[in-house]
Amino acid sequence: MRLVQEHGEGATAADAPSHTVRIAGGEQRFSCAGGDVLLRAAHRAGLAFPYECNVGSCGNCKFELVEGEVAMLWPEAPGWTDKDRQRRRYLACQSRPVGDCTIKVRFDARYASQHRPLRTQAVLAARRPVTHDIEEFQFVLDEAQAFEPGQYALLQLPGVEGPRAYSMSNTAGDGRVWEFQVRRVPGGRGSAALFDQVAPGTRVGIDGPYGMAWLRRDAPRDILCIAGGSGLAPMVSIVRGASTEPALAQRRIHFLYGARTPADVAGKDLLQALPGWGTRIHYEAAVSTPPAAGEWTGPVGFVHDLAGERFGERLADMEIYFAGPPAMAAAVQQMLLARKVPLGQVHFDQFY
Template sequence: MSTYRIMLADGSSFTAEQGETVLDGALRQGMHLPYGCRSGACGSCKLQVSTGSVEYPDGLPQALTSEEQKSGLAIMCQALPQSDLSLDWSPDPGVLPPEPRLLAARVTDIEFLSADVCRLLLQLPEGKRLPFWAGQYIDILLQDGARRSFSLANSPHNDERLELHIRRVPGGRFTEYVFEHLRMGAWLRFEGPLGQFYLRENSSRPVILVAGGTGFAPIKSIIEYAMAASIDRSFEIYWGAGSVQGIYMDQQVRNWLSKTRGNKGPRLSYTPVVADVGAEGGWQGREGMVHEAVLADHPNLSDYEAYVAGPPPMVDAAEREFLRHGLDPQRLFYDSFEISAGN
């Protein structure tokens, strides 16, 4: 199978495999090319090809005229390289996350991961995609204008469907609706992507990822993105929950460990922590508070970068104690899962 190198105007490059679009190759390797619909209809990923050639097996994309094609313009989400390429485009070193948009998506899957956590998969209309950075979230818009925030658990490179992890809040208006009444095929309106909690890629520091409960969702997005982009850094995952059942995708994390062991890309480790094992037998992992497990393993955090997501008490404790143990405040990123009144 052929591999093609795509050079950018600033001298950086990435590769695309035979049969892989330029955009898919870029996203797989952490290169943030502009894009929108990923169906060739919007033109957001239209770039100038300086050298080399591409083809479109399904015909000329809707957003590209024959005149533009002759001038060297190409639609990156549909273009399959036929040779090495040079693109007349450079990444902006000060690039900001994608602008939030108002969209609607259809529920295509509802999976109960535990007694109080469900996984929703949302499908955008044909021709629509949501560019986002690993770790960001969306706001579900209720009919009265109220908002409910949920992190995206899928990786940006795998954005055909959006994945949300929703914890049931007793008496919560939206979460009770999700658990009791929401059906496949229903439509949900949302705004996104939102938030400054996303993986910083301009660093080579080892990363500590701390999740509390469904704070695992953005951590999942970050890890799956790091794996897809073959990011060569150390990622230590600490997942804390009140009970064993709260570690609701334990096997998923262990599958990541098996998949990445000995391969190029991220180096992963995993420490699940349960606060109260109670009468549940068979637990062989750590017990206590998740931030304390981090500090037991890393009493000096000065060389690390930390991402913390979960309930406010956990986030507050982690922030306070991590800074006391040497973490640079500029290297601490957190997403506090505040529960809205009537959630």
């Protein structure tokens, strides 16, 4: 599961009219369909609208409303400030046009979608346990949709207001089957609905893919994946993609997993099934809670420290992907900055 706020896009009217959104200072425009929001509609149109979390927390998708009116789906979104309100700045991931409008925004090619996101329906085909609190959910989509290893989707779950962001753990294949490894979050309405209300045969809405932390096939460096919690999913997807990608056949792949206790450790069995296990694919886990004597023989400590100890100066020569709880992600970022790893070699999606 992507660790995001349990809020977001509200209930939608599927038959609401479409509206035209014009970009100030030029000829660009796109259509925002009924029930959609500005950010996602722009990406469906092939426009590189900046974003990160996609659910109202980071503020990276702000735009200025020049003409017209928009409705904010989540007025209390952490990424939307009083100063933004005064300056007619809004969050594109939470904004739905009330009519035709004109906005001011600077597109950035770094945010261009590899595959234009699609809104469709899917049925849960199967589920299985991964750990005591993580399960894998396999959905079959009504319409095939490609995605890159490491990307995520937004799921609209029964009885839950607003979408929830979860990363795919498989590779796209023919685009019909998307798998998600989700952790049950205490008090989390999204994960509670997924675990307790979505049984095989249940239909949900899926919108995706999204995210910039996808596998770079042209990178001439060995790969390091760092995961914690259900950040397992996108990192497993990265390794699954890299293990069979001809362009990466000579790259070594290292996977580090951080867990609280030995019972939380996951991922090794999934990687062992891949070609190259033990030769070019290597796995190691660390637990942060000192275990009882004889319970654990691996490293004890935080996974960002393990990465620094194992690879040291070599980190600057690696292509690095990471995903996990916010505190873990922040610690990994700080460690990589301290070791002067070039920013272009570091890939993660920012969630709160």
